[in-house]
Amino acid sequence: MPVEERTARLTILVDPRKKAVFERLCAEDDVTTSQVLRRLMREFIESKTGQPWRPDEPLKGLAATKRRA
DSSP states (O other): OOOOOOOOOOOOOOOHHHHHHHHHHHHHTTOOHHHHHHHHHHHHHHHHHSSOOOTTSOOTTSOOOOOOO
């Protein structure tokens, strides 16, 4: 899978107990929380669009996101 070159920050609010369990489980698997969340996002995108995620190609049938200047 191609490595994504650009990054953007995503801030979420989550229950502190859920966060603690999530972080502990990630540590047990020797992965970062960011790695797991990126994988979950890819899987969600692929399940909703029916297309494989390729960071260097736009998804067909989806409107392009507007970039702020």
